[in-house]
Structures are given as structure tokens and as C-alpha cells.
Amino acid sequence: MKQILYSITLGLLVFIISYYWLDEPVKEARVLSSSDAAELRVEQTQTRGAPPPERDLLETEPINKDYEPAVVVEPDDQPGIIPERIEIPAIGVDAPVGKEGYTEEGGMAVPDSVTKVGWFEPGTKPGRKGNSVIAGHVDGRNGPAVFFDLKDLNAGDEIFVYGENGSKLTYTVQKVAAYPVSDAPLREIFGPTDQRALNLITCTGPYDREASGYTERLTVFTTLKDSRYAPS
């Protein structure tokens, strides 16, 4: 009798523990793919701090430079585009892009459609300096949606964004990362930057039926590689 009781207790225990363990949403960012760009940037800041060769090394010790510089506004000669279509050959995405603004609560609005994606219009125009953001659904009520395969992107994959009259921007994936929904680095995704960046957002992680929402957000960080503007 006792053996059975032990076994049931053990089984129950393993079930409860593994349930919580498997269901545990991440509390920290998970980087799914990354190029070395971030590391390179740090090195560059440091080497920039080395003394210029004409200075006497005996006289002045090299200054160790270590900080992230602020975004200083400089003239931007690229006009940027109003995005109309996005194409991601690596995962077979070819979708229309609409304009989205804020929700009533001040969050980012998304399209009602599961086949269309939304560009955050109050933010940066694709092609200009700053973070442009495009969000799309991972699934609808009954199955996968436009950005279902976004998690499969890898650093180096290309993304094409088309504007009116055939303008075409080419972006390269730098990093793919997942964040807990309430702890995402909004400033890194939407805030000021010296780069011409495009960040794609969709949902990921476990689905919380009580809150009817996913517990994590997937962000694909990309930077502009090439731009071709339609003659105006």
C-alpha cells in the first residue's frame, strides 16, 4: 500500500515541477541569433580612444574609452520611404504593409488582418536614421499568421521593403531575440539610434489563455544595407 502511495506522490511531484518548469516564461532576453556587429561596435569605441600616433606614448598613457555615446543629430540626406510591401525570402514572407499608430492605452496598434503587417507610423520612416518598426501577427484564432516563421530568421538573412514607385530598401538581420512582454527594451527597439535600423516584432513564447496574449515578444533587429529610391 505504502509503495503505491509513494509512487503516486512521486509522480504527482514530477508532474507539478515539470509543468512549472516547462511553462516558466523567460524573465530575461533570449538571443536566438546574432551577428558580431554588437561586439564589433564596442571594440571600435575602444580603439577610437587610443591615442593618435603622433602623440608621445611616454608622455600620455592611452585613455581607456568605454561608454555608449548619445545619439547626436546630424544631417540625414536619405528621404526614407513609406513602406508598402515587405518581402523576406528566407521564410517565404511577402506581405502588404499598413500604417499603424497608438492604441488607446498608448501601446503600438497592429493590423486586424493576419496576412498584413503594420509599420509604426509615428516613428522613423524606413531608410532614415533611427529605429523603424514593423509588427505582424504570429497566429490568428485558428492557425499561423504572416510572421509565424519569424523566429527562424538568422543573422545575415535579407529583408526587402518596398515603397511607392518601386523604391526598394535592403536590410540585413543582425540579431533575433525574445523578451518577456512586460520587460522588453522599448527604447532599444523604438528609441533613438545612429543606425538606419528596421525592427520586426511578433509574439512568441507560451500563450497565456487567462490574459489572452503571448507572454513573450520576438524582435528581429536589422540594419540597412542598400537603398534604391525611385526617381522623383
Place this chain on the structure above:
Amino acid sequence: MKKLLSSLAAVVLIFGVFAPVAFADNHSGGDMAMVRVLHASPDAPAVDVYVDGNAVVEGAEFKAATDYMELPAGEHTIEVYAAGTMGEQDPVLSADATVEAGMAYTAAAIGNLDSIELKITQDETEASEGMAKVRVGHFIPGAPAVDVGPIGGDALFSGAEFPMVTDYSELEAGTYDLEVRTTDGTQLIDLSGTTIESGKVYSAFAVGTADSPDVLLLEDSSAMPSSMPETGFGGASQNSNTMAYAAILGVLAMGAGLVLFRKRSEA
């Protein structure tokens, strides 16, 4: 009976270890402030900045501005050393500052080296929809009071004196031919072709000396939502699998337990 008690104790112990992990609140960055550092002392050397004894900025030269760094809300000691001299020399500057959660600040080292001081201003992080927000800081020691406005036009900011930082003003987005001029109209700095965009927040800090003035135009913030978008309805979610996997593991353990305990009682 003893065995039962000890296994019960084990159950309690295991729960004690796992429960806090399972039920812990989601900690977010809700109790953090943002602070950036600006080196605006024209004759001061490159500096290292320490907060509560920890190096946060190293080798910042005159006109260097850092991006915002997260700092827990509360009081902090900010010390500025000539680069690489921490532990050898006294700081050139030391100040206590209290920062509030959710707020952003600029800590600027200003004035000439013999009268260097730390000026802390609170920064805006939200622009109004469709408008830009701009403010001006006068960090040029020895320079007269200045106006900032379109060349030859009415001043947008007037009578800013060292070491004053104006309030933010809302401006229409666009490209402006601006100038920094003395209050009697002599141009100090030409800022022709300055483009400001809607949804963004800017700080224009005038730095340097009266003979060689310069403007550092920083982008404090840009249009940002308060939360991430809701990008899924759960129709393709794999959450139900969690329950199944856990159940399988549980049943396996139960079976293993049964075999193990039976063997032991047979022995």
C-alpha cells in the same frame, strides 16, 4: 512510518525550492531611472565617471555625451575623475544626486576646470504627437546670455544665461535655419539646415568657450509606444503541450517509483 515522514519532508523541501521560482513576480525595470553624462567643461581633461564607486563611463572627452544608463532609483554619489586617476588623485568633482524611478536625467560637468560643477537636469522622454520638443542649454562659461531662433527672425528661446537649461518647447517638424546669437543680435553659432522631426525630443547644448562656441544637438527620445504590440491570438500556440509533457513525465516517474519501491520491499 519514519520513511513516510522523511519522504513528506522531502516533498516539502522540494516544493520550498521550486515554489518561489514558479510563483515569483515578473520583475521589470519599473524601479529604474535613466541617467546620461555630458562632458561640457572646455578645459577639463578626459574623465572617468563613477557612480557609488563603480566606473560607468571611462575616457569621456570634452563634448562627449553618453547614452542613457539605467540606475536604481534613490540617492547616488557621482564622482568624476581625470581619466585613469581613480585611486591616485581626488575626484575633480563629487556630488550626491537623487533620481526617481521612470525619470530621465542629464548630468553635465560644466564650467572651467577651476570652478567645475555638476549640473543635473530632468529630461523629457515623451514628445507630443505630430510635434517635436526642443530645449536649449547654455554651458559656455564666460559667454553672454543668448537667444536661439531663425536667422534674423524672432527668438524661439530668449535670454538663456550660463548655466541655464530652458524648458522644452513644442515646435513644428521641419528644417530650420537657426542661429545662436547674443541678446543684442550678434551671431555666435550658425545652425543652418537643422532638421527636427515630429515625435522626437531634442536637447541643444551650447558648449565650448566664448571664442569657439559649438552646439551639441542630442536626440533625447523618439516616438515610442508604452508597451509592445499584441501580435497573436493563440491559434497556433503550443501551450497545451506543456501539460502533456508534464503528464508524461509524471506517469513515467510514477511507474519508476512503483517498480523501485516494490523491489525494495521485496528485498
